[in-house]
Amino acid sequence: MQPPPPAPAANRRTSRLPRGARRLQLLRAAQDVFVAQGFHAAAMDDIADRAGVSKPVLYQHFPGKRELYLALLEEQVSELAARVAEAMAATDNNRSRVDAAVGAYFDFIDADGEAFRLVFESDLRNDVDVRTIVDRGTGACVEAIAQVIAADTGADAERALLLASGLTGLAESSARWWLPRKGTVSRDEAVALMSALAWRGISGFPRVDGGLPLA
Template identity: 90%
Template sequence: MHPPSPAPAANRRTARLPRGARRVQLLRAAQDVFVAQGFHAAAMDDIADRAGVSKPVLYQHFPGKRELYLALLEEQVSGLADRVADAMAATDNNRARVDAAVGAYFDFIDADGEAFRLVFESDLRNDAEVRAIVDRGIGRCVEAIAEVIAADTGADPERALLLASGLTGLAETSARWWLPRKGTVSRDEAVSLMSALAWRGISGVPRIDGGHAPD
């Protein structure tokens, strides 16, 4: 990992901001530092310096590095879950839903700052509280997809959740594999390929009306 680049001089002056705006600023600075250095190597001094604030200002919002990390992690997993839920709610066309669900993972992993590393590659993944936050967020993604699968197929909750977890696993793994290779395969082509693969499987599950989803 490489240390984050210094904040621009204009951003290094502490200015009065509303509490909510200051919190966002600090979270973005923390994201840069944690992604670059990992939790254990990062220091509150680094984060305060990146944000252009004094350490007392940082401690006014977060009592310690762990609390700051957990708040950032919660924000990231919630953002991913919201992307997937929005994909499920955006259309009644199930083929389009699969495409949007896979695309949600690609967009999350391709977002600026590689914040996905906090969720999927954290050096705190064995920490019980970190694992609980990540599992809760991933669970929301799986549940959003499972609800649609159950409604269409009549599958019982456990089988619907199993199918949904397969789709989210495919999307996450393929998006992480694709990221360092995106110069050779575009985002749209990658999403199209992986959603087609997923659709060929999911569309074969019998629908509640006795038919199958159209190709």
């Protein structure tokens, strides 16, 4: 991949920022570089240049490239988990919940910058710390959905988690397949198709209150 273009000259001045704002600026610059180049090819020089800061400023916030990558990865998996949790909490209509859960994955994967690649296509997938962060984020998504399934169906924890894992797997894989083809299938149509597929299966599970189906 080609490296990202340097930041515009107007943005390359190292002005004083509050620590939190500076950290966010550095994370955004790192995201651009890591997505374009991958972890191994990226250099702290590239990230500092992209952010328009000196390397000492970058090292004040992150002691090394790996720590910067892990911080960025943690931010991205937390965002995905928050999207899914919000989808589950936004309504008590289960069909709408399925739509929202699938949509959360599509929106995360379709977000600007293709940051999803850090989560699902990292060139550090076999790194223990990377795997731990990704698994924790995936687990949070599955748990949020499983809690709803268990509450509504009376399924035990392991079965609810298995069903939730199936739904998140469907949402992730279909969203990643769709992204390069979104010019031919709109986001809304793709989400509707995949949530309909999921709903036709999950709606057959009876509610715990009276044995009626989830629908």
